[in-house]
Amino acid sequence: MKKKSSSANATFNNLPLEKREAIIRETVREFAASGYQKASLNIIVKNLGIAKGSLYQYFRNKEALFCFVFEEFTHLVKQTVKDGIGQERSADFFDRVKQVMLAAITFVDRYPDYFQIYLKVLFEHDVPRREELLARVRLFSREYFGPLCEEAREKGVIRRDIPVATLIFLLDAFLDRFLQGYVQPYLDGGLGMAKMSRKKLTAKIDEMIKVLRDGFVKERDKGSKGQRGKG
Amino acid sequence: MKKKSSSANATFNNLPLEKREAIIRETVREFAASGYQKASLNIIVKNLGIAKGSLYQYFRNKEALFCFVFEEFTHLVKQTVKDGIGQERSADFFDRVKQVMLAAITFVDRYPDYFQIYLKVLFEHDVPRREELLARVRLFSREYFGPLCEEAREKGVIRRDIPVATLIFLLDAFLDRFLQGYVQPYLDGGLGMAKMSRKKLTAKIDEMIKVLRDGFVKERDKGSKGQRGKG
DNA sequence: CGTGTATATGACCACCTGGTCACACTATGA
DNA sequence: TCATAGTGTGACCAGGTGGTCATATACACG
Secondary structure, three states: OOOOOOOOOOHHHHHHHHHHHHHHHHHHHHHHHHHHHHHHHHHHHHHHHHHHHHHHEOOHHHHHHHHHHHHHHHHHHHHHHHHHHHHOOOHHHHHHHHHHHHHHHHHHHHHHHHHHHHHHHHHHOOOOHHHHHHHHHHHHHHHHHHHHHHHHHOOOOOOOOOHHHHHHHHHHHHHHHHHHHHHOOOOOOOOHHHHHHHHHHHHHHHHHHHHHHHHHOOOOOOOOEEEEEEO | OOOOOOOOOOHHOOOOOHHHHHHHHHHHHHOOOOOOOHHHHHHHHHHOOOOHHHHHHHHHOHHHHHHHHHHHHHHHHHHHHHHHHHOOOOOOHHHHHHHHHHHHHHHHOOOHHHHHHHHHHHHHOOOOEEEEEEEHHHOOOOHHHHHHHHHHHOOOOOOOOHHHHHHHHHHHHHHHHHHHHHOOOHHHHOOOHOOOOHHHHHHHHHHHHHHHOOOOOOOOOOOOOOOOOOO
């Protein structure tokens, strides 16, 4: 179980923790700032104050370095979602959607650079092993929303006349755009989410989930839990 | 009125139409493939079979070349949306949302490379004049959905208990993700939109708008305004 | 023809990239 | 003390970048 990562050389794992963390931090910063192709190993080593040759003794090449931080990213994502959800398992479908949203916000708050890397990879075509890496994340989407929707559908909590895949797509679009807007002001539609407090953010999420639940048309606002009577 | 563009030098505008189009086409292709920073002028001139010096007589520098194609992009967007909507002005709110969606699909079908450039700019930070360019587009979002929502809200067609900005955000998230999924298979949530026919795509849009209108909960297909899809 | 002007050209520049490698350093163990 | 092994180093490489400029060419007008 000592095999922490196949991307890093043994030399790297033998490094003192402090140095290892510094290298990871700087590497993540550079990839987040510039994406894969434009990220400069020269800048990384300069900022770290180490020789380029050293970096190449820790990692085979640029690709291995990148894969390493991406692996870190996937670990952190899964950890954060698990932590944010596992503690209390609400039964209500929309509450659970909300929990995922909040966990996601927590993640981008805590690890903004990692999230930037993910966004960059999404729209940078010539990243090595891109498909494999993205498939490994498929951020929150199918693994979580899939079972959630199917269960709710079977229980009759959500409508049955729309394919589950379509519902997942909408939830995913909603979540992803919410995160993107949170990080990139251009995408928040003027909501100013970037500067919101956690409390305001939670209120916004509630507001939006309300619309998702009842639609653009319905005006009445009844209980926030469970489904109200049909009709 | 002859001043077509401030980004291109006079020399470029004097060029024969055919050559001008070839240059634009290849430039758009390269920026779409590689984003701003990684796009190579050397590759552009090689593919065009012209000398690098020539390109620099048409455009001051890389930035001017990029701004030129981005200006083209904004023109084409506005044109396409106008064409797709102006002809028949449906009164129904959701029909008009659908029309925007279809116009957007038409755009990315017709000008996929221009759309790629837009996506790249969205997630590439060090693009010159990025904020200005993105603000100029604010793709479909506020300029169109804003008035639409406000009108519908005043007429009582959509709920009044949610701020318009929030509704716009949801519509925008929906549209943007739909387009991104259409172009990038990773983001379609397994729907396989990339390979859908126009007819199937339209059906999917109907399906999703139905959810937006009535929410995740309602199963019955009634609606407030009556006609649903094809009646 | 000659002359002037607008355009086309590609060698060339400084700078940066990812990657290499011969060498220096350090620490252990005997 | 020597030897071995692990680690650190930075000059160096080939190849790419955006950008320049002296020169060659094409074309107009007299």
